[in-house]
Amino acid sequence: MKFHDCPTAPSPRRVRIFLAEKGVSLETQMVDLANGEQLTDAFGEINPHRTVPVLELDDGTKLRDSASICMLLEETFPDPNLMGRDAKERAVIAMWQRDVETDGLMAIMECFRNSSKGFRSRALTGPVDYEQIPELAERGRQRVRNFFAELNSRLSRSEYVAGDRFTVVDITAFVAVDFSRAIREKVPEDATHLKRWRDAISARPSASA
Amino acid sequence: MKFHDCPTAPSPRRVRIFLAEKGVSLETQMVDLANGEQLTDAFGEINPHRTVPVLELDDGTKLRDSASICMLLEETFPDPNLMGRDAKERAVIAMWQRDVETDGLMAIMECFRNSSKGFRSRALTGPVDYEQIPELAERGRQRVRNFFAELNSRLSRSEYVAGDRFTVVDITAFVAVDFSRAIREKVPEDATHLKRWRDAISARPSASA
Numbered sequence: 001m002k003f004h005d006c007p008t009a010p011s012p013r014r015v016r017i018f019l020a021e022k023g024v025s026l027e028t029q030m031v032d033l034a035n036g037e038q039l040t041d042a043f044g045e046i047n048p049h050r051t052v053p054v055l056e057l058d059d060g061t062k063l064r065d066s067a068s069i070c071m072l073l074e075e076t077f078p079d080p081n082l083m084g085r086d087a088k089e090r091a092v093i094a095m096w097q098r099d100v101e102t103d104g105l106m107a108i109m110e111c112f113r114n115s116s117k118g119f120r121s122r123a124l125t126g127p128v129d130y131e132q133i134p135e136l137a138e139r140g141r142q143r144v145r146n147f148f149a150e151l152n153s154r155l156s157r158s159e160y161v162a163g164d165r166f167t168v169v170d171i172t173a174f175v176a177v178d179f180s181r182a183i184r185e186k187v188p189e190d191a192t193h194l195k196r197w198r199d200a201i202s203a204r205p206s207a208s209a
Numbered sequence: 210m211k212f213h214d215c216p217t218a219p220s221p222r223r224v225r226i227f228l229a230e231k232g233v234s235l236e237t238q239m240v241d242l243a244n245g246e247q248l249t250d251a252f253g254e255i256n257p258h259r260t261v262p263v264l265e266l267d268d269g270t271k272l273r274d275s276a277s278i279c280m281l282l283e284e285t286f287p288d289p290n291l292m293g294r295d296a297k298e299r300a301v302i303a304m305w306q307r308d309v310e311t312d313g314l315m316a317i318m319e320c321f322r323n324s325s326k327g328f329r330s331r332a333l334t335g336p337v338d339y340e341q342i343p344e345l346a347e348r349g350r351q352r353v354r355n356f357f358a359e360l361n362s363r364l365s366r367s368e369y370v371a372g373d374r375f376t377v378v379d380i381t382a383f384v385a386v387d388f389s390r391a392i393r394e395k396v397p398e399d400a401t402h403l404k405r406w407r408d409a410i411s412a413r414p415s416a417s418a
Contacts, residue, residue, distance in 0.1 A: 061297060068304035075296035087284035088270060095277035103335075126312075128355050133344045146337050
């Protein structure tokens with residue numbers, strides 16, 4: 001297996017933390033997003049969507065999103081379990097993943113890519129150029145604030161996001177909360193449950209991945 | 210198990226077709242979205258996100274998105290397999306699901322909810338009201354056109370979306386292509402591969418679900 005990574009982007013960080021939790025290291029190829037390596041013909045052969053992460057399997061299959069990559073890694077390296085031990089837990093974890101991806105990560109990206117000067121004409125990832133929509137940047141920011149409130153509320157009732165143990169959802173949520181720095185949005189001072197959880201996740205060795 | 214459904218919405222239709230392919234029928238509760246039943250306190254208890262589908266398990270667990278619902282149903286009713294027979298196929302199917310959800314279904318919803326008079330202040334699903342953004346409706350439409358082109362290209366190389374057999378991804382893609390009627394967007398005449406595939410999926414008994 002070969003992992004196409006970039007240290008500054010949030011999506012591949014989800015995979016890096018996942019691998020660190022599993023204690024696994026893979027052959028890794030860095031993609032220089034800052035200098036547009038994802039737009040080259042060579043990278044287009046690896047991923048026509050021009051995003052990282054990509055996991056290249058030994059038979060040439062290429063997985064081009066962090067969710068499917070983590071699914072494969074979970075089955076390949078089952079310990080410690082991060083995605084559910086039975087059908088119900090797997091479904092519950094998938095449900096929370098969806099929430100955190102949509103309401104957290106996607107909201108942050110909506111604000112970030114629609115407001116940063118470096119992303120003019122690149123308001124969406126992928127092969128097609130889309131212009132920025134300033135109103136969408138504002139809406140994204142409002143969504144991020146609602147996400148923090150929702151997450152704080154959830155963590156007032158549950159030690160971890162998906163339940164009483166650390167799972168892949170905590171990785172996704174932690175990457176999202178951390179990446180909110182890119183839009184200069186802070187966890188509110190009174191979000192005590194969210195802060196308690198963030199401190200706990202930050203203290204794990206995998207958080208530096 | 211109890212399935213909370215609505216016949217006019219695309220997301221629960223994904224579950225209905227999935228169940229029809231499995232030959233399974235569940236106890237079903239209809240939610241009257243047209244008259245705002247999802248906004249009542251009673252439905253808020255079932256799903257605070259105020260969306261359908263919801264699958265209520267016998268222990269009270271509630272799954273509130275079609276992807277996690279299908280995951281649970283796949284493990285509960287394994288035949289015929291729709292989500293992958295081994296780790297690699299499961300990951301590849303998950304990857305295509307992600308593409309079709311993001312580039313297809315979400316793009317259609319982006320256009321639909323940001324342009325329909327009935328969705329003023331309801332540009333996103335969920336508990337919070339967001340105003341419509343007309344530019345986003347236009348961008349959604351452009352994304353749907355690109356989705357049709359991408360899907361046609363994929364289906365020029367593959368009999369079904371995720372590979373050489375019918376899977377959950379065909380259900381998601383079929384529901385998306387069909388729901389594009391809501392934004393009066395048509396599959397282009399020259400998208401011959403997409404039309405060949407759509408005819409094949411339409412001919413399955415499950416398509417009427």
